[in-house]
Amino acid sequence: MTSRLSPWLTVFVVLFALPVLAAGAWDSGAWVGTVREQELHLSLHPKDRPESQHGFSTPLTAFQGLSTKEASSAPFKLVREAGTFAFEGRFTAQQGTGTWRFTPDAAYVKALSDLGIPAPDAHEQLTLAAVGVGPARVKALAAAGHRVGTVEDLLQVGIFNVTPEYVRALAAAGYPKLSLEELIQCRIHGVTPERIQALAAVGFKGLALDSLLSMSIHGVTPDFIREMRGLGFKDLTAEALVGLRIHGVTPAFVQEMRGLGYTNATAEDLMQLRIHGIDSVFVRSLSKDAGTPRKP
Structure with missing residues (x-):
């Protein structure tokens, strides 16, 4: 299998950093945000380690109470299965700054445990909240034939937006029996049904997955x-x-x-x-x- 690269990230995540931090170090801090194409691109800086950051991008419609109008200072929230981000701050010229706090959902860990997934630590739970994955995605992927069995699996599924819809789209494009790891690799390297169809149109139909990945990785368009x-x-x-x-x-x-x-x-x-x-x-x-x- 080809090595992992990171030039391509999903609509939900534009930056992912997972430093080794003490428990609780990521529960609050400062945020910086930019509005682009109906999404808010957020960079969270923990108060205990302001030099670190955790970035992700989420559609504006996912927030509660968000106003990005000039001089807006209304508090807003991002509610996820794993917990809730509460934001305070101010927007100017489509950019915002302020403070944030994360409150984990107490029922989330038990819900994962009921599905056979070990308990995430505090930072992992925050990350899972940021990328918006939890029991609902686990169940949906299971119904599509893919078991998510670890926190790392769930993180990868969330970071690279592996969804049942993506699974079905690749199956319809000729790749029906990919493993979860292969699906993640496809997402990382930008393998889409459209790319598969475009390569088929120039004579490269039914490629082995490794060849398809290599062509995507190295820009063979x-x-x-x-x-x-x-x-x-x-x-x-x-x-x-x-x-x-x-x-x-x-x-x-x-x-x-x-x-x-x-x-x-x-x-x-x-x-x-x-x-x-x-x-x-x-x-x-x-x-x-x-x-x-x-x-x-």
Whole structure:
């Protein structure tokens, strides 16, 4: 399985930091928020460790009593299964600052326990509240055939927004029996039904999951495939395309090297040039006459 990266996060979470903190260190502190595209992007700074932060993004409609109008100072709340965030502060020019306090829901831990999930610690419960997951998501995923058995599983499900709807969408796109870990990996690396369909449209249908993930991780897009085909590389495999992206063989690089005389270079030749640090600057430095073409 490919390693985890973090360039892609869900609509609910734009930043996730899980430092090792003492119990209770995250129950209150200062907040900074920015309104963007009908969401409030929050950064929470605990009073005991103001240099730390915990950030997440939530639709404006999820809050109770929230007003982001200029000079608004009304208190507002975010009520989750795991507990309630209470905010006080002031908004100016779609930005807000103030103080926050988190009150955990006493019934939440028992509800998880009834589903076979161990009790989260205080910081984990706050994080679960921030990403908005709990027994309801656990039950919904179980109904879709996926058991969430640990707090870590539930955190990952919440952070990367693995939902029953996502499970069904990938199944309909040709990936019906993915494990929970595979679903999380797909979310992390931006695998969507739309991406699957777009790759199928350029000839890459029914890819193995590892290949699909690698293409997503390394930016092998339908546009990249079409551009490379336009340069004459018409029969590249998924693995070859990933290799080109990893080593920086772009359409611009191909054209640049062809302009220096490497007109017959194969995709493998070009990748080897990149691997060994040979580019247009290097080629020109070897030639007394920059206009003299050089053959591979």
